[in-house]
Every structure is written in structure tokens, then in C-alpha cells.
Amino acid sequence: MNETIDLLKTKEEPKVLAGGQSLLALMKLRLAAPKNIIDITNLEGLSYIREDKDHLAIGALTIHDLVENSQVIREKFTLLSDAASKIGDQQIRNRGTIGGSACHADPAADLPTALLAADAHFVVEGSSGKREILPKDMFVDVFTTSIEHDEVLTQIKIPYFLPKSGSGYIKHSRREGDFAITSCGVVIAMDTTNNVCKDVRIALGSVASTPIRFKNAEEYLKGKTMDEKTIVEASQREAEGADPPSDMHGSREYRLEMIKVFTKRSVKLAMSRVK
Ligand SMILES: Cc1cc2nc3c(=O)[nH]c(=O)nc-3n(C[C@H](O)[C@H](O)[C@H](O)COP(=O)(O)OP(=O)(O)OC[C@H]3O[C@@H](n4cnc5c(N)ncnc54)[C@H](O)[C@@H]3O)c2cc1C
Numbered sequence: 001m002n003e004t005i006d007l008l009k010t011k012e013e014p015k016v017l018a019g020g021q022s023l024l025a026l027m028k029l030r031l032a033a034p035k036n037i038i039d040i041t042n043l044e045g046l047s048y049i050r051e052d053k054d055h056l057a058i059g060a061l062t063i064h065d066l067v068e069n070s071q072v073i074r075e076k077f078t079l080l081s082d083a084a085s086k087i088g089d090q091q092i093r094n095r096g097t098i099g100g101s102a103c104h105a106d107p108a109a110d111l112p113t114a115l116l117a118a119d120a121h122f123v124v125e126g127s128s129g130k131r132e133i134l135p136k137d138m139f140v141d142v143f144t145t146s147i148e149h150d151e152v153l154t155q156i157k158i159p160y161f162l163p164k165s166g167s168g169y170i171k172h173s174r175r176e177g178d179f180a181i182t183s184c185g186v187v188i189a190m191d192t193t194n195n196v197c198k199d200v201r202i203a204l205g206s207v208a209s210t211p212i213r214f215k216n217a218e219e220y221l222k223g224k225t226m227d228e229k230t231i232v233e234a235s236q237r238e239a240e241g242a243d244p245p246s247d248m249h250g251s252r253e254y255r256l257e258m259i260k261v262f263t264k265r266s267v268k269l270a271m272s273r274v275k
Helices: 003-011 023-028 064-069 073-078 076-085 090-095 098-104 110-117 215-221 228-235 252-272
Strands: 014-017 036-039 050-053 054-058 123-127 129-133 139-142 151-159 165-172 182-191 194-206
Touching: 003 014, 003 036, 003 123, 003 151, 003 252, 014 023, 050 073, 054 073, 064 073, 064 076, 064 090, 073 076, 076 110, 076 165, 076 228, 098 110, 098 151, 110 151, 110 182, 110 194, 110 215, 165 252, 194 215, 194 252, 215 228, 228 252
Parallel strands: 014 036
Antiparallel strands: 050 054, 054 151, 123 129, 123 151, 165 182, 182 194
């Protein structure tokens, strides 16, 4: 790691290479032309999924396939395995890494949205030492995070969800494996004695320059009895910060409408998984 940080600091226009599934694609399209590539693929100790005292720790080089199929993630952080399972195809899931996806910060990508809903913290190491980036500070703009140029993402920490929680992530795309037109990740904690929502986080993908939290829907749901009417009402709140583009996959109006549809479905999916 020290050598990597040193190279990032001293080399001209360096770029870290993890799974290469986004960086190489950008280079082929001539949208990126780093002067120096620092291959971290074989750095030891950065691929793991570990249950620590108060959080789940995922090493930055953990590939999507491991996130999708990890038993602990499937059981306790299901929205992350949902999201990982929807990425591209099996070859991409065998090479691409969770850290690479977070650092690439594509607003249409799956894991950044799920990680925002999961309240993930991002541990980075650089020449000024180690620091932790809060979920609200990580994604700054399209393809831009708050990670500095001489820093490497080493770990993603996900605080354990509250008891009686469930989670889910749904991606809406034209074909299996395409990037999302709209996506939604939800973590909900319930009082199962009276079906009341104790806490909820909802994140939306592909509707702004970064994944965003759907705060108005969250606030509406907290403390409410979770019936169909309440869920529909919540999904129809204004999603502040949503500013989707019109493109060949769907108009702005269509995408805004899909926020309602997929919020509703994702909340229901998360509720169906409450344990
Ligand atoms: C055909 C195709 C389809 C795809 N479909 C989807 C999809 O449906 N959904 C989806 O979410 N993604 C999709 N992807 C992208 C895929 O998820 C990538 O794996 C991911 O975006 C990048 O991870 P990586 O490990 O390959 O990173 P790389 O491509 O190696 O790196 C991406 C960027 O992150 C930086 N970086 C990587 N790791 C670190 C680190 N530890 N610290 C600091 N900087 C770092 C690199 O410098 C680079 O700027 C697709 C890719 C392809 C080629």
C-alpha cells in the first residue's frame, strides 16, 4: 500500500487500476488517457468480507461476484447482493470490484446507490494518512468522488442495520445487464408488533449526477403504519435533487415517473425481507 501511495504522489497523471471494467472501457473510448497506471489488482489483503464488531467490512478489491454470493451479505445486507447481481454479466462480475465501482461513481451504476442506502462509510489511505468518508460526502458529481488524487479506497464499512430490518434494491433497465434507467435501494426497520416503520433509508440511482437519498419519502414513512396507501403517498413525494436527463433510454418525465414506481416496489421488497 505504501508503494501505491508513493507512486500516486510522485507519478505524473496516475490512475489506479482495479478490475479495469470501467477504466479500460473509458481508455478505449479515448475518454481517459492516464500517463501512468498503477495496477493494484494483486495487492494483498484488500479482498474480504468480514463481520466486525459494529459493522460489516468489505475490502475494496472484493469482486462483484463475491458480494453477490456472500452468505452474510445475502442474509443481512441483501440490497448489496441484489445490486451486485445486476451488474453487467458474469465476466464483468468476476473482474469488477466494489471499490472500483464506488470510485468510478457512475450515477447509473448499481453498487453506489445500494451503498448510499446502506449508509456505507469509505475508508481511504493516502500520503496524509487514513480517513473515513461519510456516505453523504462520497459522491460529488458524475464520475467524481471526494477521494483525493493521492488516496486509495481500501475498505467499505457498513454499520449493522437495526433489528427487524429488511433491505432491497431494484434496477429498472431495458435489458438484463444494461445500466439502470432508474434504480432504488431501501433499508427499512420495522416495529413488527404494529407494522410501523421505525426507520428507513431510500436511495435513488440514475436520476441525478450522483446517487441521491429520497429524504421526503423517508420522512413521510417514519412512524407510519405501513399500508399500501402510505407507501404510495411516500413514493409520490418530491424527490429533491432528482434531475434526470432525457436520452434514448427514456425521457425526463418517464424517469421521474419511474422514481415513484420503483420506490414503491423497493420499499415493499425491503419490507418483505424484514426478519
Ligand atoms: C460491458 C460492461 C457493462 C457494465 N454494466 C454495469 C452495470 O450494469 N452496472 C454497474 O454498476 N456497473 C457496470 N459496469 C461497470 C463495472 O461495475 C465495473 O466493475 C466498475 O464500475 C468498476 O470497477 P473496477 O474494479 O473494474 O474498476 P476500474 O475500472 O479498475 O477503475 C474504475 C475507476 O476507479 C478508480 N479506482 C478503482 N479502484 C480504486 C481504489 N481502490 N481506490 C481509488 N481509486 C480506485 C480507477 O482509478 C478508475 O478511475 C459495466 C462494465 C462493463 C465493461
